[in-house]
Amino acid sequence: MPPDSPPVAVPAPASPTSAPPSLIALFVAFAKMSLAGFGGVLVFARRAIVDRHRWMTAEEFNETFALCHFLPGPNIVNLSVVFGSRFRGIAGAAAAFTGLVGPPAVVVTILAALYARFGEVEALRRILAGISCAAVGLLLAVVFRMMMPLIGKRDLVGLVVMAAVFIAIGLLRLPLPAVLLVAIPLSIAITTAIRRRAAA
Amino acid sequence: MNSEGNPVLTLAWTFGLMSLFAVGGANSAIPEMHRVAVDVQHWLSDKQFADIFAIAQMSPGPNVLIVTLIGYSVAGVAGALVATLAMCVPTAVLAYGVSRLLTRSSHSRWPAIIQASLVPLSIGLMGASGLILAQTSDRTWTAALVTAVAAGLASTTRLNPFWMLLAGGCVGFAGLIG
Numbered sequence: 001m002p003p004d005s006p007p008v009a010v011p012a013p014a015s016p017t018s019a020p021p022s023l024i025a026l027f028v029a030f031a032k033m034s035l036a037g038f039g040g041v042l043v044f045a046r047r048a049i050v051d052r053h054r055w056m057t058a059e060e061f062n063e064t065f066a067l068c069h070f071l072p073g074p075n076i077v078n079l080s081v082v083f084g085s086r087f088r089g090i091a092g093a094a095a096a097f098t099g100l101v102g103p104p105a106v107v108v109t110i111l112a113a114l115y116a117r118f119g120e121v122e123a124l125r126r127i128l129a130g131i132s133c134a135a136v137g138l139l140l141a142v143v144f145r146m147m148m149p150l151i152g153k154r155d156l157v158g159l160v161v162m163a164a165v166f167i168a169i170g171l172l173r174l175p176l177p178a179v180l181l182v183a184i185p186l187s188i189a190i191t192t193a194i195r196r197r198a199a200a
Numbered sequence: 201m202n203s204e205g206n207p208v209l210t211l212a213w214t215f216g217l218m219s220l221f222a223v224g225g226a227n228s229a230i231p232e233m234h235r236v237a238v239d240v241q242h243w244l245s246d247k248q249f250a251d252i253f254a255i256a257q258m259s260p261g262p263n264v265l266i267v268t269l270i271g272y273s274v275a276g277v278a279g280a281l282v283a284t285l286a287m288c289v290p291t292a293v294l295a296y297g298v299s300r301l302l303t304r305s306s307h308s309r310w311p312a313i314i315q316a317s318l319v320p321l322s323i324g325l326m327g328a329s330g331l332i333l334a335q336t337s338d339r340t341w342t343a344a345l346v347t348a349v350a351a352g353l354a355s356t357t358r359l360n361p362f363w364m365l366l367a368g369g370c371v372g373f374a375g376l377i378g
Contacts, residue, residue: 037262071295137350158319
């Protein structure tokens with residue numbers, strides 16, 4: 001499950017949505033997209049929710065995802081909760097969440113047990129070392145792709161905020177909560193001030 | 201280091217808090233996971249952290265399941281369960297609350313401003329994740345080359361990432377990573 005791609009706009013066909021899903025349908029749909037979700041669950045989530053089941057239009061899906069993207073925590077987990085609750089309240093949220101996280105968590109726990117047992121085997125160590133090099137590359141590619149719009153728009157403030165967070169966390173290794181408690185209010189204040197001036 | 205408390209409680213507290221600070225998703229929190237798991241609590245070595253990241257990338261499901269692996273290595277199945285729930289539930293509850301709130305006043309301009317302010321932060325965090333993981337994984341020139349090639353291919357082609365991970369694994373198995 002390499003990093004999810006940044007959100008992209010999807011053209012919204014005017015397709016009517018179908019009947020709201022049952023709790024079991026929610027659980028099964030999210031379990032399936034999660035287990036299939038190699039290369040990012042998001043793509044599979046969109047395919048299942050919008051194309052296959054027609055539970056949401058592409059536009060509704062994009063709005064829901066945008067909401068989940070600015071909330072902290074794993075985006076796709078937030079999406080499952082927001083999506084499930086929209087149809088079936090708290091029970092729906094729980095069904096979608098359990099479907100998304102439960103089955104792959106069982107798989108990963110089994111892998112963790114195997115790693116605890118065989119992690120010192122020389123061949124496995126070498127293979128994992130190679131995989132992690134490639135995985136770091138995939139992560140860096142996502143970072144580049146997300147940076148491009150900032151550079152394209154010559155968003156100087158955004159780039160400075162980005163660089164400051166990178167230095168504080170990556171180089172100085174400061175604790176995350178402390179950095180964000182300073183950076184988030186500051187970034188929101190600057191963005192608001194700039195938008196006010198632009199609007200004036 | 202961790203003598204005063206039950207490690208399962210430490211996991212719950214650590215990831216419960218981290219959940220609310222993972223701006224931009226699980227990969228943004230990797231530097232914090234590394235700081236806590238390797239530097240502060242000494243749950244894992246640098247090499248084990250890189251291995252766990254590799255296993256998480258090869259597994260199905262959301263990226264956040266890297267915490268399941270960390271939890272397991274600290275306290276077995278109970279640790280895996282507690283770490284996973286601690287990382288997911290607080291933010292899930294928050295998402296539930298916010299989505300209820302926003303359907304009532306969906307024309308607020310705050311979501312757009314907050315999103316515009318948070319995107320650069322999350323890119324900075326993910327960049328830091330990349331740096332920290334590169335420092336632990338890329339200890340030789342071949343290793344750095346594998347990372348660079350994967351980054352280049354993933355940026356310029358639509359090749360399925362699975363093939364790059366597989367190729368990385370093969371290069372590693374051949375003993376070229378060192």
